Amino acid sequence: MKIIVCVKQVPDTSGKVAVNPDGTLNRASMAAITNPDDLNAVEAALTLKEQTGAEVVIVSMGPPPAEAMLREVLARGADRAVLVSAREFGGSDTYATSQILASAINKIGVEKDDIVMCGRQAIDGDTAQVGPQIAEKLGLPQVSYAADIKKDGDTLTIKRMLEDGYMTIKVKTPCLVTCIKELNEPRYMSVGGIFECYEKPYEVFNYETLKDDPLIDATTIGLKGSPTNILTSFTPPQKGAGMMLEGADKATCEKLAGIMAAKHMI
Amino acid sequence: MDFHLTREQEMVRKMYREFAETEVKPLAEEIDEEERFPMETVEKMAKLGMMGIYFPKKYGGAGGDVLSYAMCVEELSRVCGTTGVIVSAHTSLCCAPIYEHGTEEQKMKYLPDLLSGKKIGAFGLTEPGAGTDASGQQTTAVLDESGENYILNGTKCFITNGNVADTFVVFAMTDKSLGNHGISAFIVEKSFPGFSTGKHEKKMGIRGSSTCDLIFEDCIVPKENLLGKIGQGFKIAMMTLDGGRIGIAAQALGLGEGAINEAIKYTQERVQFKKRLSQFQNTQFQLADMHTRMQAAQYLVYAAAMKKELHEPYSMDAAMAKLFAAEAASDVTRRAVQLFGGYGYTREYPVERMMRDAKITEIYEGTSEVQRMVISSHLGVK
Numbered sequence: 324m325k326i327i328v329c330v331k332q333v334p335d336t337s338g339k340v341a342v343n344p345d346g347t348l349n350r351a352s353m354a355a356i357t358n359p360d361d362l363n364a365v366e367a368a369l370t371l372k373e374q375t376g377a378e379v380v381i382v383s384m385g386p387p388p389a390e391a392m393l394r395e396v397l398a399r400g401a402d403r404a405v406l407v408s409a410r411e412f413g414g415s416d417t418y419a420t421s422q423i424l425a426s427a428i429n430k431i432g433v434e435k436d437d438i439v440m441c442g443r444q445a446i447d448g449d450t451a452q453v454g455p456q457i458a459e460k461l462g463l464p465q466v467s468y469a470a471d472i473k474k475d476g477d478t479l480t481i482k483r484m485l486e487d488g489y490m491t492i493k494v495k496t497p498c499l500v501t502c503i504k505e506l507n508e509p510r511y512m513s514v515g516g517i518f519e520c521y522e523k524p525y526e527v528f529n530y531e532t533l534k535d536d537p538l539i540d541a542t543t544i545g546l547k548g549s550p551t552n553i554l555t556s557f558t559p560p561q562k563g564a565g566m567m568l569e570g571a572d573k574a575t576c577e578k579l580a581g582i583m584a585a586k587h588m589i
Numbered sequence: 590m591d592f593h594l595t596r597e598q599e600m601v602r603k604m605y606r607e608f609a610e611t612e613v614k615p616l617a618e619e620i621d622e623e624e625r626f627p628m629e630t631v632e633k634m635a636k637l638g639m640m641g642i643y644f645p646k647k648y649g650g651a652g653g654d655v656l657s658y659a660m661c662v663e664e665l666s667r668v669c670g671t672t673g674v675i676v677s678a679h680t681s682l683c684c685a686p687i688y689e690h691g692t693e694e695q696k697m698k699y700l701p702d703l704l705s706g707k708k709i710g711a712f713g714l715t716e717p718g719a720g721t722d723a724s725g726q727q728t729t730a731v732l733d734e735s736g737e738n739y740i741l742n743g744t745k746c747f748i749t750n751g752n753v754a755d756t757f758v759v760f761a762m763t764d765k766s767l768g769n770h771g772i773s774a775f776i777v778e779k780s781f782p783g784f785s786t787g788k789h790e791k792k793m794g795i796r797g798s799s800t801c802d803l804i805f806e807d808c809i810v811p812k813e814n815l816l817g818k819i820g821q822g823f824k825i826a827m828m829t830l831d832g833g834r835i836g837i838a839a840q841a842l843g844l845g846e847g848a849i850n851e852a853i854k855y856t857q858e859r860v861q862f863k864k865r866l867s868q869f870q871n872t873q874f875q876l877a878d879m880h881t882r883m884q885a886a887q888y889l890v891y892a893a894a895m896k897k898e899l900h901e902p903y904s905m906d907a908a909m910a911k912l913f914a915a916e917a918a919s920d921v922t923r924r925a926v927q928l929f930g931g932y933g934y935t936r937e938y939p940v941e942r943m944m945r946d947a948k949i950t951e952i953y954e955g956t957s958e959v960q961r962m963v964i965s966s967h968l969g970v971k
Contacts, residue, residue, distance in 0.1 A: 391596075398600060512604045514638035514651035514661075517597050 324436040324496075325378040326368040327428055328401070329457070332385050332392040333447045357392050358456045360442025362509035364502040367472055368440050369510065375474065377438075378402045382427055384412060384420060389525075398512035403524035405431065411530040414546030417448070421482030422543045426536035427528050428461060436477055439499040443468060451501070458499035460538060466492050467501040536550040539589045540585060601657045604665035609672075617669035620797030621634050621942050624789065626753050627797055630672055635706020640679060643690055643898070645947045649701035655698070657710035659839040659890055665849065668939075670946030671797035673843055677836030678749040678798075679703070681926075683710025684955075686758050686829045687776060690817040694730035699756055699776060703752075704852045711754035712833075713745035714775075714826050718801065721959055723826060724769045728805060730761035737812055738774065739763075741800025741805040747953070752786050752800035758829070759803065760822045772822035776814045783808030794945035831904045835897060838890045838910040841918035841950035845883040848918075848943045852876060855929055855938070866928065866962040875928060879921045884916035905967035912960035922947040 334340075334353035341349035366529035368379045381396045382405040382540050383389050393404040407427045413425060428439060439461070441454035452465075468490070471482035481496065482507055483490040512520075542548050566582070568575050583589045594602070620627050629872055634640055643657040644650025658680060666673030684703050687695060687710075702708040719725040719960035728743025741761050748757075757777040764771035777784060787802030817825050853876060856866035864871050889910040922944040928935035933940050951957045 394596075395600065398604075511608055511637055512600065513636070514601055514604070514637075514653050514657065515603065515640050515646065517600045518652045520600075521597065528603075 324375055325380055325434070326371055326438045326440060327380045327382060327433070327440045328361070328364050328368045328396075328426075329363065329439070329454070330381055330383045330396060331358045331442075331445045332356070332383065332389045333358045333445050336446050337510065340558065342556075343469050355388070356415055357395065358442050358445045358447075360444060360446075360502060362442070362503060363504050363506045364442050365396055365399060365401065366441040366507045366509040367469070367500075367502050370436075370507065371438070371472070371474060372402075374402070376475075380405065380431055382407065382424065382431070384408070384415075384424055384427070390525070394523065395512055397520040397523045397525075398516035399510055400513070400516055403526070404435040405526045405528055407528045407533070409530040411541075414553035416549035416551060417450050417452040417543060418427075418550055419548040421453045421460060422538050422548070423533065424453065425457045425460035426533045428457065429536055429538070430528060430533060433461060433463070433467065433497050435497060437497045438479070439463065439497070441499065441501045442470075443501045443503045448502055450466060454499060454501040460498070463497055463499045464494050465499040466494050467504050469500045470505040472500065474505070481562070492546045593881050598654075598660065599659055601653065602660050602664065604637070605639075605661050606667075608633075608639075609664050609668045612908075613665055613672050614668035616938065617671070617797075617942070618936070620669070620671055622796075622936070624791070624796045626799045627672060627675075628753070629971070630677060631709065631753075632707060634676065638708030639676060640709075641684060641700075641704025642680065644684060644704050645701065647689065648696055649704040651704075655835065656891055656894040659835055659894040662836050662839035663843040663846070663887075663890070666840045666946075667847035669797075670844050670943065671795045672838060673840040673938075674749060674795055674798050674837070674949075677833065677840055678712065679710045679754075682749075682829055683756060683758050683830050683838040686712075686774065686816060686825055687756075688827050689828070690774070691776070693949075694813070695776060695816070700734045702757055708755035709750055709753050710758070711748055711750040711803075712829065713748050713757050713759040714830075715745060715747050717744065721956060724772070724823060726762045726772055728759075728761040728764075728969065729771060730775065730810070732812065735810075739776070739810045739812060739815070741775070741808040741810055743806060744787075744807050745803040745805075746787075746792065747800055747893055748786075748803050749953070750799055751803055752789060752799040754799075757803065758816060759781045759805075760826055761805075761939040763819055763822075767820060767834070769823040770820045771817050772826070774822040774825045775810050775812055777808070781808055781810055792949070794942070794947070794949050796945075821870040829874050830954055831907050832897060834907040834911040834960070835890065835903075835953045837950050838886070838893065838907070838914040840850075840887050841911070841947060842883060842890050843916035844943050844950070845879070845886065845914070845918040848922040848940050848947075849879050849883060850937065851940050851943075852879070852925040852928045855932075860887050865898040872928060879924055880920060883916040886910070886917045889913050905964055908955070908960040908963040911955065912957050912964070915947070915957060918947040918950055919944075933967030960970050 334350045335356045341352040343349045379401040381401045381404040444451035466481045468483045469481045470484035473480045477496050638651030641650040642653040643655045646652045662677045664674045730739040730741050759777045760773050763773040783806045785804045790800040856872045859866045893906035893910040925940040
């Protein structure tokens with residue numbers, strides 16, 4: 324059994340977000356981190372590894388410096404890493420990215436008892452599209468927004484967290500799961516893991532490696548293969564601080580109703 | 590000369606800092622206030638390999654290097670001096686002498702539990718009458734009639750990790766007539782009959798760390814627990830303290846850096862005379878001097894750690910690192926309190942704790958005066 328986890332290196336948007344004059348993200352001026360939701364996927368995979376002895380394979384598409392991030396994931400306990408990197412892949416939107424990642428996952432090979440895991444979404448684009456698109460292209464059943472995963476034989480029981488409640492789904496492997504931060508608390512790199520991580524298997528898949536996959540075609544990868552066109556991008560105005568009313572008594576409720584009525588919300 | 594860390598060293602520093610900020614910093618004030626040993630932090634550090642950083646995997650260590658260990662103590666101490674010394678005393682004063690002087694059987698018996706952090710280690714050299722003059726050991730070890738066990742009698746004091754440790758490296762006189770050459774080292778388990786610990790010492794700083802007496806009343810220690818050869822104890826103690834000084838120097842380094850970090854944040858916010866404190870030249874010059882001192886300390890500490898890693902003589906380097914880093918940390922933390930003014934003197938801000946914590950680095954594992962003795966003796970000045 325193996326678990327393939329897709330991870331992305333993203334600019335750290337938790338601090339100050341730098342934007343270029345043309346409205347695109349100024350990645351160079353921001354620290355590069357591993358996408359937070361992807362670390363929840365990594366943690367879920369490592370937890371399953373501890374339970375089942377599964378092999379954990381990390382895949383990322385990005386420029387060569389993304390190796391540093393992959394080594395960090397290896398230092399957390401993953402077994403091997405694959406960086407998908409080529410000029411031809413540059414400028415890909417979610418459609419093209421999922422096309423390329425799906426071909427890379429095909430190359431690694433998805434067998435009957437394998438699982439593919441992704442973070443829900445990346446903090447730079449926030450689309451939450453790549454995971455589900457990979458599942459479609461690989462023909463795998465997908466379960467998104469996993470807040471709890473239990474494995475029993477070839478069946479995963481997954482609690483999906485939705486805006487207004489939970490949904491529990493059973494799915495058989497092979498399948499693809501997208502993970503949210505409520506799923507777990509990602510572990511730290513360990514000292515022993517760090518001193519081993521540069522000795523673990525590390526491969527680079529370039530255009531040559533993947534070009535024979537039917538998914539790879541000049542019209543479906545890179546900038547040319549990306550149907551998304553960005554017309555404009557902007558920083559939304561900051562929302563003001565919310566107002567908190569505390570108390571479960573009638574007076575508080577009346578006060579709340581009064582405020583909402585004054586704002587014509589009710 | 591290459592001043593760059595390896596990629597693995599850069600990674601461990603990043604991990605230590607994340608861990609310290611997330612897991613250690615939130616507890617620092619509380620464990621100081623309540624004089625509480627942070628066992629939950631030790632358990633977390635154990636899982637991450639931080640209790641056996643530079644020892645081989647064969648014995649359960651993390652397979653890292655000495656500099657990565659020093660950086661661990663440094664990063665922990667930036668936010669909590671107590672947590673820094675727990676790792677330092679465990680690693681340098683208990684794991685290291687067993688690893689460096691133990692037989693293969695002793696290493697296989699004791700190191701896996703210590704290096705994986707399942708057990709905590711401590712070191713018993715200091716006695717009420719034998720502090721800086723460690724040769725004045727009153728604790729005795731006598732072979733019993735069967736010839737199978739040593740019987741230890743005496744008291745050790747100011748033992749870091751004393752009340753929480755399971756395994757102790759302890760020194761005792763096996764032949765008083767031989768002076769220093771009559772001191773031997775033993776590995777003592779908490780469960781050995783006749784061993785007990787005394788009350789917790791109330792201290793000025795590092796108040797979350799456990800400090801207590803070790804009491805030996807006809808304590809039975811199997812003869813196979815003799816560490817090194819009979820009469821080698823003083824030499825083992827001095828070699829162990831050479832390594833320990835790198836840990837304490839790193840603790841001092843972290844405390845100084847942590848205080849600077851706090852002072853930079855505070856002086857950029859605090860406004861007096863309609864200006865931020867950071868806009869006053871006095872603040873700028875103070876912080877420049879403070880940083881320069883700690884940067885110099887860092888070079889000394891890292892150089893000593895790298896020499897130990899390379900098995901080069903490092904006794905003088907460790908003494909210089911500890912002397913300089915400890916005095917710099919005391920000075921820098923005191924200046925940080927001054928920059929904070931009245932708020933710095935309150936427990937609302939961490940710099941008063943850092944100042945209290947820093948003072949001990951000039952005293953334990955060889956006072957600054959002892960470091961000067963070591964350095965001058967290496968210079969051949971008699």
